[in-house]
Amino acid sequence: MSGGVSGHNAARGWGDWALVGIALAASLALLYLITGEPLVVWGFGAGLLVLGALAIVLATRRPEESEPEAAMPDWSVTVAAIERPDAAVAITDRASRLVCANRLYQEWFGAEHAPPRLPVDEASGERLARAARNAWRDGRGNADLVERDDAPGARWRVEATRSGRADDFLVWKIETIAASDPVRDLVAHIDGKLGRALGRAGISAAVVDPDGTIRAASAAFAERAGGDSLADMTGHDFVALLRQEEGDRLGWSRDGGDGSTVTLYHLPLADPDLPGEPDPDTTPSLMLLADEGVGLGGGGAQQSAAVPHLEALLGQLPLGLAMADRDGRLLFANPAFMRAAGKEGERPPIYPTDLVVREDKSALSDAIRRFGRGPATAGDIAIRLAAQADEPVSLSLAGVRGLGEAAVLLGLTDSTEETRLKRQVAQATKMQAVGQLAGGVAHDFNNVLTAILGTCDLMLLRHTPGDSDYDDIQQIRANSNRAAALTRQLLAFSRQQTLRPELLQLPDVISEVSHLLRRLLGEKIRLAVSHDRDLGPVRADPTQLEQVIVNLAVNARDAMQGRGDGSGKLTLATRRVTATDVRAMRSEIVPAGEYTALIVEDTGGGIPAEHLGKIFEPFFTTKERGKGTGLGLSTVYGIVKQSGGFIFADSEQGKGTTFTIYLPVHHPSPAEAPAPAAAPAAPEPTEWAGGGRILLVEDEDPVRMVAERALTRQGYQVQTARDGEEGLEIVEGGGEFDLVLTDVVMPSMDGPAMARAIRKVAPDLPVLFMSGYAEEQLRREISIENMHFIAKPFSVQQIGDKVGAVLRSTSGDRA
Missing domain, CATH: 3.40.50.2300 (Response regulator)
Known part of the structure; x- marks a missing residue:
């Protein structure tokens, strides 16, 4: 059919050309009859042919396709792309305006809030602002912990990434930080390979809530209790699945009294760090049901075959667990137990008493013997580990029956990080x-x-x-002024003094105070001063900075005069610290940025390690009575912190002490630019x-x-x-x-x-x-x-x- 249409179109095209030819011939003949001049006719004919050819070319030329207009951004596509069920995602522009966000972000923070200005606590807000600055500068920024005052327990991890063709957008990804849940981790193991391995050894496992309902069960438990290894036992009544036989023996209800008996091992999943005995109304339990003939010790080949699987179960738990016999010998200890005892990577000792200090050995041995030979009860005892003798820890003990010989289950949690955080919070x-x-x-x-x-x-x-x-x-007036100076030191320590900050260079401040320092140091102590080039300006109170330098110099002088002949060297140096240098320090305290550092180094006797962490505390001093108030370094600390800086002390006994002060480089805003000099005004009256x-x-x-x-x-x-x-x-x-x-x-x-x-x-x-x-x-x-x-x-x-x-x-x- 397409061939017929083509032929028809071709025939119609030839017919059109024939009509054009006839019309052209008639026009030429008419022109010859009127003019009688052949040249005119030929000229007119040639012109018509040229015009016709040009018309044919223009008619047959295809129009060029116009380029499509640039499509405007379609944010609905972006919203669909960032829609995630596990993380909140938002996009902001250079002005920190919210461009788009997924549904989870709006549920958590609302569409009226744009990062980094989220409804969080003050510390979290500072972390978000720092993450935004790092993202705009380096391409990526992080806030490891973000919390809300009005939502206790809500904790997030935030990551900001610079994006866009012109790097003019920030993509914020906010994820929930899940708290560690040992019971949840155990449920995953019971449902997985560990549960199947226990099942092959004749042990059924289940995690039971305080109300008696099953939270999770292994495939072997489902097979023995319900007849189907794929059955979901969640929510079933644990007690209803068992029957009690003569002699307090237990069996499966579905066997109707014809099946074999089982031995029940009941392990409360309580936090061993909490004082007192576990509360049965709130503590879940791990239930292990071993078939008849399966146990730990004294039961022949079948019993001993279950030991590796039981150790595998305890070894997978995040809680530190160990097993000891009633004579005090350690049968097994999982890696978490050894880590909590400060012996990570080492083989368990023969006796658990080898892990504690000498004074606590007798008490621990008596406790193990008491729980091993008495009824199946649980309790705890305070001990001091040999690896950290200064901090007592709580060791949980529980008498275990049904594993052949009576045994004692020991529980210990690694509290090193918790102890460190408690010290920091207390300090x-x-x-x-x-x-x-x-x-x-x-x-x-x-x-x-x-x-x-x-x-x-x-x-x-x-x-x-x-x-x-x-x-x-x-x-009286002079003594009152001395007392007023002491109150200024107290205000400096508490960061409540009145500062009059100026834009200044640290070398200028050191130059102003160097003459006073030479008189204070005396003839035997040499003062050396050095400066870096291209130091950035800092914004601080010059008078207070002079007090910082003098206090540090006086402390250094006293340290050097108390050693040998009283000679030594005090070095004052300024250094330029770039953002790259700060990142290379890997400090969790000093944020990345540009700083001007002031270094005060002496050749005194140094500060003992046990005193180094206390030197900035008020009224702490190692000087003789009457020779120091203990406020010098605390005043220095208060002035530096109130000026937005950081101070660190490094010391090695016998080699001296170095104090390093980091002050942020101040970049003046246009409003702070110096105004043009104005005509001198008339002096104001002084009174x-x-x-x-x-x-x-x-x-x-x-x-x-x-x-x-x-x-x-x-x-x-x-x-x-x-x-x-x-x-x-x-x-x-x-x-x-x-x-x-x-x-x-x-x-x-x-x-x-x-x-x-x-x-x-x-x-x-x-x-x-x-x-x-x-x-x-x-x-x-x-x-x-x-x-x-x-x-x-x-x-x-x-x-x-x-x-x-x-x-x-x-x-x-x-x-």
Whole structure:
């Protein structure tokens, strides 16, 4: 049929050409009749032929196919691709906006949250932010542990990967961290090869919940109890599958009394680290039913054949288990038991008492003998392992019957990592508690010092040099200033001091303090200084950094003077540390990034290993009584941590000590760029001469009296209040003031709460807070506009100057 259509089309094409030819001939003939000129006819004919050929070429040419337009991204395809039942997946762009996410992500975190800003705790949020930075920089970032405060037990592992044609997207994969479950692991073994191996040896196994229902059973158990090795025994009543015969013997119910008897081994699957006996209402059990003639010892060839399988079962368990006879000899110990005993990879000893310290050998031997010869009971005993004699551990014991001779099952769990974590948590908790205590003591002590210093200043106004009391007052004032310096050390340790950070270079700070160091070190100790090139700037308080260097230098001097002839060498060095260097350190503490390191190295006697982990604790010192407060290194630690840095100590006895401080390199933002030099402004007056009305709010009577007298003497009108509520009543009662001077911490209504309430009555009234806590911490917590701060303790001159400066700076705004 296709050939007929082609012929028809060809015939129609020839007919069309014939008509065209006839029309052309008629046109030429007509033209010849009209003109009578052959040349004109031939020219006209040739032109028509050329035009016709051109038309044929254009008609037969195929149009070029236009290129398809670039397809827009179809995110629905991406969502379908990332849909996973075992992991939450989300994609974010450069602005950390959620582009798409699978269903599991939306169930866990909601579509309104985009990583790394997820509803997690503060520590997890920092890990997510660090993972995002690493992913954008290195292509991949990880957060090993992410938790939520409102969902206890919910723990995730997060991985971020940079992707896209322009590397402008992050793909986040979030997976659940499953807690270790020994019972779940055992269920898998019972259902697998181990259960089949026990079945060939004549042992049926089942895991039974406290309510008596079966959680898992081996194929041999299903065969003996139900007649079908493929039957699912989950949920069946374990007791209903057995029958009791004469003499307390057990058999299978389906045998109807005609089958053989079995021996039941009952092993509670309890955590041996928990104190006391296992709770039968919450503890699952492993039930082993051995056919008649199968057992451990004394039962002939069939009994001994089951021993390797029983050992294989115990060897697969993640719990440390061992078997001892009633005479105290160790019959078997699985690898987990030896690992928990600190003997990983070694052969089990002949006696379990060989694993404990000498003082505990007798108690363990008596316990094994008691559980082996008495009724089948369970208990535990506290022992100290020879491998870790400082930490007592709990050893579980259970009398086992039905394995031939009476035996004792021993349980021990590897608690090394748990013990280490407990120590770290206890240390961190202790340091946090001591820091809070130090900050509170410093705050209260600053109130006392403010009153003492202020009273001394007022007394000095009435005495001149040469008076009998002048020198005594100056001595009181000098000692008070020494006490104030001690409180600053306490605040530095608790990271609550007031820092005034600047952008600086460490070599400049060392140069400023080097002259003082040479005087402190003396003639016998040589000071060497070296610097790397291209050091990055750091943002820190130069005065506090100088204190860090001086404290470390003084400690080094004391260490070198106490050794030999007192000579030695102190080296101060700065080093450039790149992100590659940090990753090569493989430190879990210092995040990857650029740092400038300060190294302080001495040639003293070194720090003993048992003291190295305590040197940053407050009030810990190895110096003689009266020669050290124990706050030097703790102050250094507090300053470094508050500056965002890290400090480490390395020491070897006889060779000296090295302290290394890592301060992050600060990259200024555009807002921090130095402004162009402006025309010099007219100098401001150094003193305020305009007077003013001041509301003074302070709950400490001595501080309030000193501040009131100091300000009154300088010409201010001062009205006092004992607490925030009284101060608020004065303002709401119509009192008009130019400044509110208030303490921060007060009973009932504190200073910030009073200031917020006063601002509702007088929105433009400036507030000057006075406190012994850090200014940065208070500004973060208070966050009130037109707020000023003065640190306690202060002198009469300082409080007068500060009040004048605040009134001078705000007088234009209130004019």
